[in-house]
Amino acid sequence: MHVTMVGAGLSGAVIGRALAEAGHRVTVVESRPHVAGNCHTERDRDTGVMVHVYGPHIFHTDDAGVWDYVNRFETFLPYRNRVKTTSRGAVYSLPVNLHTINQFYGKTLRPDEARAFLESQADTSIADPQTFEEQALRFVGRDLYETFFKGYTQKQWGCSPTELPASILRRLPVRFNYDDNYFFHRFQGMPEGGYTVMVERILDHPAIEVRLSTRFARDRTGDCDHVFYSGPLDGWFGCDLGRLGYRTLDFERFTYRGDYQGCAVMNYGDAEVPFTRITEHKHFAPWEDHEGSVLYREFSRDCGPEDIPYYPIRLVAEKALLGAYVERASAERGVTFVGRLGTYRYLDMDVTIREALDAARLFLDTAASGEAMPAFVVRPV
Numbered sequence: 001m002h003v004t005m006v007g008a009g010l011s012g013a014v015i016g017r018a019l020a021e022a023g024h025r026v027t028v029v030e031s032r033p034h035v036a037g038n039c040h041t042e043r044d045r046d047t048g049v050m051v052h053v054y055g056p057h058i059f060h061t062d063d064a065g066v067w068d069y070v071n072r073f074e075t076f077l078p079y080r081n082r083v084k085t086t087s088r089g090a091v092y093s094l095p096v097n098l099h100t101i102n103q104f105y106g107k108t109l110r111p112d113e114a115r116a117f118l119e120s121q122a123d124t125s126i127a128d129p130q131t132f133e134e135q136a137l138r139f140v141g142r143d144l145y146e147t148f149f150k151g152y153t154q155k156q157w158g159c160s161p162t163e164l165p166a167s168i169l170r171r172l173p174v175r176f177n178y179d180d181n182y183f184f185h186r187f188q189g190m191p192e193g194g195y196t197v198m199v200e201r202i203l204d205h206p207a208i209e210v211r212l213s214t215r216f217a218r219d220r221t222g223d224c225d226h227v228f229y230s231g232p233l234d235g236w237f238g239c240d241l242g243r244l245g246y247r248t249l250d251f252e253r254f255t256y257r258g259d260y261q262g263c264a265v266m267n268y269g270d271a272e273v274p275f276t277r278i279t280e281h282k283h284f285a286p287w288e289d290h291e292g293s294v295l296y297r298e299f300s301r302d303c304g305p306e307d308i309p310y311y312p313i314r315l316v317a318e319k320a321l322l323g324a325y326v327e328r329a330s331a332e333r334g335v336t337f338v339g340r341l342g343t344y345r346y347l348d349m350d351v352t353i354r355e356a357l358d359a360a361r362l363f364l365d366t367a368a369s370g371e372a373m374p375a376f377v378v379r380p381v
């Protein structure tokens, strides 16, 4: 069969590769002038630093199959994400851990003592937290909430934490040990040559043709046997029911000679600082050595029609609209909606790859049995 992938991000590349290896002909259509979607990396010409163009990406997973898959196409070198935050005139370690608590309160608590201490700070009058703010006050108390969660969350989501559901925050978003590794996953690392090289290798197959700087329009669906669409779900329908809400990011790029901040990610927790964080890209490749440095100041705001959609908002209003689009999409023939935009979900790279492998498997099975390929492999609602 001849199958079209709309989008050369991880979703399109991984599905395309699996179908090509199974003997199908694949055309990948990508509106941007490069592959790898939002994971795109490129070397800065002046400094030689590998820049994560659409924001920093750290690979982490518990899925051994996905880890084997990415290592088939690129060498992954060890990397641990250790984030700091500048809040109220001091620098602390994140996620909030025993070091953060002891530094913040000027104490030398051991794990059990810290647990008991935080309970004494918690607002136990809140029996059933409904909002993000209530959840934080209930489990960590006002001081930690205002220093580490309130300002950052407000900037990230563009609204007060009193308007966000409690479910966004884990019940106890702190660690009572000195583990400052941001992720818990068994496999963590960074691709030695960047993500774009990895995706180029995934797409490097004689049965795959890649067309860059080409926009796919819905009326071309009939030109092939099936379409996997990893663009925005509402965009497929011309957003005629309205736009699904996203947050977008603005990156203010700047350079520095030397080491600007001594770490890859420095958050800014205070509401008065307009950006959420500064990322220093050379620290994402600690095995490299560069005199110059490339940094991004990151600002978060509502996504307009011309902006790049980054984080789906998925509050009550969006969920209703999403339901309407999902219903319409389910009635479409010859197209399957995949990936972070096609299913309007935040997906880490490992989940994206796992779902893409599953989608390809289902396509091959349905093709063999003569059944119709569904519009969604994972339903967004």
Ligand SMILES: Cc1cc2nc3c(=O)[nH]c(=O)nc-3n(C[C@H](O)[C@H](O)[C@H](O)COP(=O)(O)OP(=O)(O)OC[C@H]3O[C@@H](n4cnc5c(N)ncnc54)[C@H](O)[C@@H]3O)c2cc1C
Residues within 6 Å of the ligand: 006, 007, 008, 009, 010, 011, 012, 029, 030, 031, 032, 036, 037, 038, 039, 054, 055, 056, 057, 058, 059, 060, 214, 215, 216, 217, 230, 231, 232, 249, 310, 311, 338, 339, 340, 341, 347, 348, 349, 350, 352
């Ligand atoms: C700021 C940020 C940081 C992140 N950090 C991490 C991280 O640290 N670790 C992690 O695991 N994950 C991270 N992620 C998630 C990661 O970016 C996604 O898992 C991944 O990009 C999903 O791949 P995708 O192919 O589904 O989507 P995308 O990468 O968005 O690819 C979709 C592609 O489709 C193209 N397209 C859309 N419509 C059309 C059309 N009509 N015609 C042609 N082409 C079209 C787009 O141009 C795009 O290139 C992060 C995400 C964001 C937003």
